[in-house]
Amino acid sequence: MTGNSSAILVLKDVSKAFGGMPVLQHVDLEVPRGSIVSLLGASGSGKTTLLQIIAGLQEPDGGKLSIDGRDMQGVPAFARPVNMMFQSYALFPHLTVRGNVEYGLKARGVDRHERQRLVAWALQLARIEEFAGRRPDQLSGGQRQRVALARCLVMKPAILLLDEPMAALDRGLRAQVQRELISIQRAVGTTFIVVTHDQEEALAMSDHIAVMDRGQIVQFGEPRALYERPRSRFVASVLGNINLFDGSAEALGPCRALFRTSEGLEFVINHEVDLQLATIDAAGFRPERLVVSADPAGVANELPGTVEQVTYGGKLTRATIRIAGGRMLDATLVNVRGSTGACLTAGDAVHVGFPADAAVVLTE
Amino acid sequence: MTGSRLTAVDRATIAVPLAWMLALLAVPLVFVALLSVHGVADAIPPIAPLFGRTDGHWTLHATLRAFSLMAGDVLYRAAFVSALINAALTMIGCVAIGFPIALAIAQAPRSRRNGYLFLAVLPFWTSFLLRAYAWIGLIRDSGPINAALMSLGWIDHPVPMLFTPAAVWLVMVYSYLPFFVLPMYAVLEALPAELLAAAADLGARPAYAFRTVTLPLALPGLISGAVLVFIPAVGEYVIPELVGNSSTIMIGGILWDEFFQNRDWPLAAAIAMATFLLLIVPSFLLRRWIGPLGATQR
Numbered sequence: 001m002t003g004n005s006s007a008i009l010v011l012k013d014v015s016k017a018f019g020g021m022p023v024l025q026h027v028d029l030e031v032p033r034g035s036i037v038s039l040l041g042a043s044g045s046g047k048t049t050l051l052q053i054i055a056g057l058q059e060p061d062g063g064k065l066s067i068d069g070r071d072m073q074g075v076p077a078f079a080r081p082v083n084m085m086f087q088s089y090a091l092f093p094h095l096t097v098r099g100n101v102e103y104g105l106k107a108r109g110v111d112r113h114e115r116q117r118l119v120a121w122a123l124q125l126a127r128i129e130e131f132a133g134r135r136p137d138q139l140s141g142g143q144r145q146r147v148a149l150a151r152c153l154v155m156k157p158a159i160l161l162l163d164e165p166m167a168a169l170d171r172g173l174r175a176q177v178q179r180e181l182i183s184i185q186r187a188v189g190t191t192f193i194v195v196t197h198d199q200e201e202a203l204a205m206s207d208h209i210a211v212m213d214r215g216q217i218v219q220f221g222e223p224r225a226l227y228e229r230p231r232s233r234f235v236a237s238v239l240g241n242i243n244l245f246d247g248s249a250e251a252l253g254p255c256r257a258l259f260r261t262s263e264g265l266e267f268v269i270n271h272e273v274d275l276q277l278a279t280i281d282a283a284g285f286r287p288e289r290l291v292v293s294a295d296p297a298g299v300a301n302e303l304p305g306t307v308e309q310v311t312y313g314g315k316l317t318r319a320t321i322r323i324a325g326g327r328m329l330d331a332t333l334v335n336v337r338g339s340t341g342a343c344l345t346a347g348d349a350v351h352v353g354f355p356a357d358a359a360v361v362l363t364e
Numbered sequence: 365m366t367g368s369r370l371t372a373v374d375r376a377t378i379a380v381p382l383a384w385m386l387a388l389l390a391v392p393l394v395f396v397a398l399l400s401v402h403g404v405a406d407a408i409p410p411i412a413p414l415f416g417r418t419d420g421h422w423t424l425h426a427t428l429r430a431f432s433l434m435a436g437d438v439l440y441r442a443a444f445v446s447a448l449i450n451a452a453l454t455m456i457g458c459v460a461i462g463f464p465i466a467l468a469i470a471q472a473p474r475s476r477r478n479g480y481l482f483l484a485v486l487p488f489w490t491s492f493l494l495r496a497y498a499w500i501g502l503i504r505d506s507g508p509i510n511a512a513l514m515s516l517g518w519i520d521h522p523v524p525m526l527f528t529p530a531a532v533w534l535v536m537v538y539s540y541l542p543f544f545v546l547p548m549y550a551v552l553e554a555l556p557a558e559l560l561a562a563a564a565d566l567g568a569r570p571a572y573a574f575r576t577v578t579l580p581l582a583l584p585g586l587i588s589g590a591v592l593v594f595i596p597a598v599g600e601y602v603i604p605e606l607v608g609n610s611s612t613i614m615i616g617g618i619l620w621d622e623f624f625q626n627r628d629w630p631l632a633a634a635i636a637m638a639t640f641l642l643l644i645v646p647s648f649l650l651r652r653w654i655g656p657l658g659a660t661q662r
Contacts, residue, residue: 055565078567090562094580103576104566155566 008033008191014063023049025215036192038202041212047195056080068158083152084161091136098132104155126150141169162194232364242284243329249280259283267301269359282362287332291353299353307348317341400633401426410627430634447614451597457537458593462544470552531607544589551585
């Protein structure tokens with residue numbers, strides 16, 4: 001992973017400890033130019049510290065960090081080609097929208113004509129021209145976020161760091177704001193690095209996701225790859241609900257194996273061609289991949305079960321199903337016309353199918 | 365607060381401070397205003413009755429004697445001016461010393477702030493008079509400061525410091541400092557640290573960020589704190605009396621003299637009213653000015 005000229009940010013073996021407690025351990029990361037990369041993890045996973053190290057607000061204890069091919073050691077925060085959009089947006093309350101957007105250019109001593117040109121460009125880009133004369137407390141949450149974004153983008157940073165960009169917004173607003181953020185990013189081509197603890201946000205926004213756990217990047221990849229082919233139990237469950245079974249596999253045929261769970265259940269599963277079967281120690285099925293039906297549906301690996309609990313959610317029905325041996329499964333059914341989900345009630349006897357190609361095999 | 369209807373509980377809650385303000389602010393003020401239009405008399409109390417009954421008619425004996433006396437004598441005007449100048453200098457001193465103190469405490473690690481604040485206020489746990497006398501001991505001709513300067517050979521004779529306008533200023537700044545530091549600290553401490561982080565992120569060096577972010581946002585607090593120092597400083601009586609001289613006669617001292625020495629209660633009351641009006645009008649104007657500024661703090 002070295003010498004990749006398409007990478008705008010390269011971290012090599014970056015470590016950081018606070019008072020003897022390791023917060024980041026040997027982090028390697030390459031961020032492709034012009035992409036949106038999410039650092040996904042729970043609080044305490046080290047994602048915010050990593051963001052601060054990239055911004056120059058924290059010095060790493062060890063390792064190398066380069067931006068656009070330039071080593072950043074000893075380069076202070078204000079001199080880095082990086083800007084940060086704060087979780088609270090940190091807009092200056094005493095300045096207008098225009099004043100906020102202009103702030104960094106004034107601080108850097110950009111001359112008036114250039115400043116006006118850049119501010120006009122940024123205001124237009126973020127579609128906040130009509131609010132240019134207002135103060136932050138006269139704006140909605142989404143508008144404030146766009147001001148914060150314009151205030152950073154006007155500086156033409158190589159990398160924009162976004163710290164929990166949706167945290168200050170109402171839930172109902174987030175999907176739309178995500179789309180706007182992505183379309184602005186596509187328009188300017190600036191590399192975005194997003195810190196988030198929300199897996200849906202990471203999946204929806206990112207070109208790549210770095211999943212972090214206890215100071216390490218445990219897996220890096222495209223959202224689909226991480227969701228469909230996580231390596232570890234941790235990554236599998238961070239990206240969404242999953243029914244996990246411990247066990248081992250033996251070969252059945254080409255790309256086909258028999259997975260035997262520790263409870264004694266047997267599933268025929270499909271796997272990638274290059275997978276070493278001996279390394280498999282768990283398999284999982286996402287709730288929406290289970291096939292739940294009143295009569296056997298003819299898919300592989302069908303087991304009888306009893307519905308324990310049903311949560312009807314309109315387009316989706318979530319059910320908890322008990323199968324032989326007392327094991328509980330989470331199932332999510334999409335309520336299309338004529339489907340089982342809309343009719344399911346607690347106590348129903350059902351069949352649960354585990355399609356062979358839906359198996360997520362885990363080696364860690 | 366939805367709607368403007370007040371419940372019985374709301375009214376009762378408001379009634380308590382309202383009664384307090386009426387009893388301790390409005391009533392005494394009316395009292396002083398009435399006193400100022402009395403005539404003097406050789407009596408106890410030394411005032412002529414406001415109403416008299418002659419030939420079966422009630423007559424009003426209100427007089428503007430006290431006000432015309434006050435307006436006619438240059439002494440009072442000089443004392444007003446000297447009190448205002450002294451209060452302004454005290455205010456400037458408190459801002460110049462208090463702002464850096466408040467800023468330093470506000471920027472200290474969170475766990476230490478209360479300790480520092482405690483230390484800043486600690487001297488004010490002892491009696492004010494005791495501290496004033498301590499200053500007298502320090503700055504008098506035979507005090508340790510003059511002794512130290514003389515033993516260093518920097519001066520031959522003690523430098524007179526006590527009983528000078530400078531001494532008044534020094535002790536007043538010292539005494540009024542907490543009244544500025546505490547509100548200033550409250551405002552600075554409430555400024556989100558993220559704003560300065562954002563300024564730095566946008567390329568602002570610390571001095572630029574201070575000038576463009578900290579200072580404008582702290583300004584309403586700074587003005588409030590300065591007013592809090594200025595207003596009581598105008599009427600200050602004890603400090604000029606203790607460490608000042610005849611050139612530092614201020615309106616507070618005059619008021620005291622008129623009341624207790626000359627026993628001219630109406631004149632003392634007129635001086636009090638004049639001081640009150642002198643301060644209340646600019647205060648109202650200031651409120652209107654910093655009102656919208658303060659509103660942006662939310």
